[in-house]
């Protein structure tokens with residue numbers, strides 16, 4: 001028999017896990033969540049021992065909406081006997097591994113709502129319900145929330161070379177990598193790029209002959225998390241931004257890139273110190289090069305290795321670099337999941353084929369108004385720079401639940417005004 005819910009979540013990444021955690025304690029919400037993975041993990045392929053969160057652990061799955069929830073990071077620490085020891089570490093940020101452990105702890109507590117090993121294959125809509133199929137099992141729901149995440153971005157210049165030696169950072173290849181005596185090029189100067197670069201020259205995968213980082217950015221640029229910039233990550237800012245015309249939104253989001261995609265300043269210091277120690281204390285002459293202001297032009301295969309041609313925006317000249325291994329730290333892009341094909345003709349897309357989300361995070365569609373398709377992490381262009389970040393995930397989950405219930409179960413609109421006023425009064 002088909003199970004019926006008032007909410008089905010598709011994908012159990014951090015964002016839908018946040019929704020699951022909040023909905024578990026929300027009277028009137030009967031929700032189930034599905035994911036193809038065997039258990040919760042958080043981009044584990046690109047998690048290193050030195051990978052730290054870029055956001056505070058207080059911005060956890062639930063805290064920003066319901067600090068009394070049992071699924072907070074603080075409660076995880078207390079229940080696991082870690083609270084006092086953790087406090088003595090004096091940390092403001094936790095490692096990504098520790099945040100993943102917290103999420104795994106929550107996912108076990110929510111086992112009654114979460115279905116792992118259950119990929120959703122198809123979503124349909126008939127007779128006033130969403131019909132969601134996983135294998136030969138069907139469930140129905142009044143509303144769905146798509147939280148299927150982003151997909152690795154493989155630039156055109158690399159597409160024909162993808163394999164064991166040229167691959168996106170989020171690939172299984174990284175796990176068993178052997179760089180001994182090899183020339184390694186990491187492409188991309190975001191946080192993942194510099195983490196792979198540092199781990200590589202420090203010997204995580206063996207001793208490379210050379211390690212180079214190529215980035216189109218002007219330098220290794222720090223994450224800007226100063227207080228006024230951090231107001232971008234507030235419900236008030238989202239509210240102000242949401243009302244703008246699209247042609248104004250796109251350049252604003254581009255301008256705000258370093259508030260979200262910059263390098264953690266502490267990590268940059270550690271990286272700088274490592275290179276200093278190697279060069280000037282241990283007099284190690286391994287080739288470690290940081291090559292910013294370079295745009296990748298092409299890759300060519302030459303005698304079992306690769307010639308990379310880059311054009312420098314600094315010198316306006318072309319350069320070539322040889323590599324045995326090329327690791328693409330070229331980010332992620334939005335992908336509308338194919339599983340919604342049966343209902344795609346009822347959904348509105350913008351001129352760039354993106355979902356058009358309403359303020360309540362529901363997708364514009366031609367179906368009945370009482371049946372909503374919510375989507376998480378699909379509206380950077382609509383809701384702004386905070387959308388792919390954890391900063392506002394609890395608030396966003398609360399917004400969805402309030403909208404579903406038609407009442408403000410969680411306080412989502414009571415924020416004091418920001419200090420920076422963009423729109424006037």
Ligand SMILES: Cc1cc2nc3c(=O)[nH]c(=O)nc-3n(C[C@H](O)[C@H](O)[C@H](O)COP(=O)(O)OP(=O)(O)OC[C@H]3O[C@@H](n4cnc5c(N)ncnc54)[C@H](O)[C@@H]3O)c2cc1C
Pocket residue numbers: 010011012013014015016034035036037042043046052053054055118119120121147148149150192337339376377388389390391
């Ligand atoms: C390396 C890395 C580090 C990051 N660090 C931070 C940070 O410190 N702070 C911060 O704020 N943000 C960070 N982010 C950004 C953001 O928080 C993460 O990308 C986050 O994982 C996004 O969550 P999500 O739920 O949208 O997607 P994901 O975590 O990618 O989860 C999507 C899930 O959907 C499942 N799925 C896909 N298709 C289906 C289907 N058809 N059926 C069922 N399940 C499906 C997948 O298996 C997956 O488990 C980081 C991102 C990366 C890549």
